[in-house]
Amino acid sequence: SILVTLKFSLITVLFSMIISLFLAIICNEKLKGIKLFRIIFSSSMGVSVSASSSIVLFLFHPSVGLINDILNLFGILPINWFTSSAYAIWAISFATIWMNIGFGFLVLTAGLQNISQEIDESCEVDGVDYFTKLFKITIPLLSPSLFYLLITTTLKAFQSFGQVDMLTGGGPANSTNFIVYSIYKTAFSNYRFDYASAQGLFLLLLITVIMVIKFKLERKVHYQ
Known part of the structure; x- marks a missing residue:
């Protein structure tokens, strides 16, 4: 259960932050109609866990699901996403990443808008190309927002x-038996409240260790 939870956390945190950053950078450009896309990209914040899970259940359905229809176009046989121990975690990760994108997009968009316009003007005057400015200036200045998003997304994953x-x-x-779900099943299905309490305590210690390690990375955060 611990290994499955760590794998799930790595997948969801990594992809959530990358996709959110990509969308935030796109929507930070001064383009016509970009406000509409900002609303669309942040809309997943208004979707509940049950609603998003129902949508994903339909998308990944083995016979009528859109995902398998797309795979079929490339000659890939249909996949039983929820009954395969190799693919079930990816279906759940898809639902979780989708739910995380809206929040991550808003946090990073706010961080980008707080970066001084004088920096962009200086880069234009000095002839700095777009990708150099992005990786050497914009993302380092965005590190407080990225660090905050890293912490909150990790906690959500656990x-x-x-x-x-x-x-x-x-x-x-048990390929998707995450530790919180394991605690629930142990306590309320098997009525092993003592063992569930021990699992809960271990989860607390595990999260504490991970947070301590991540806060050690805070020295690389560039606060203005």
Whole structure:
């Protein structure tokens, strides 16, 4: 359960932050109609866990799901996403990443808008190309927002429960039996409250260790 949770956290945190950063950078450009896309990209914040899980259940349906229809166009056989121990975690990760994108997009967009316009003007005067400015100036100045998003997204990943309960029930073969769901099943299905309490305490210690390690990285954050 711990290994599955760590794998799930790595997948969701990494992809959530990359996609959110990409969308925020796009929407920070001064383009016509960009406000509409800002609304669309942040709309996932208004979707509940149950609603998003229901949508993902339909998208990844083995026979009528859109994902398998797209794979079929490339000659790939349909995949039983929720009954395969190799693919079930990716279906749940998809739902979680989608839910995280809206929040991450808003946080990073706010961070980008707080960067002084004088920096962009100086880069234009000095002839700095777009990607050099992005990786050498913009992203380092955005590091406080990225660090905050890293912490909050990690905590959300370790607390994931609703999507697991609705989509896979911890299966198949415990491949999606995340630690919070394991605590729930141990306590309220097996009535082992003592063992569930021990699991909860271990989860607290695990999150504490991970947070301490991440806060060690705060020295690389560029606060203005």
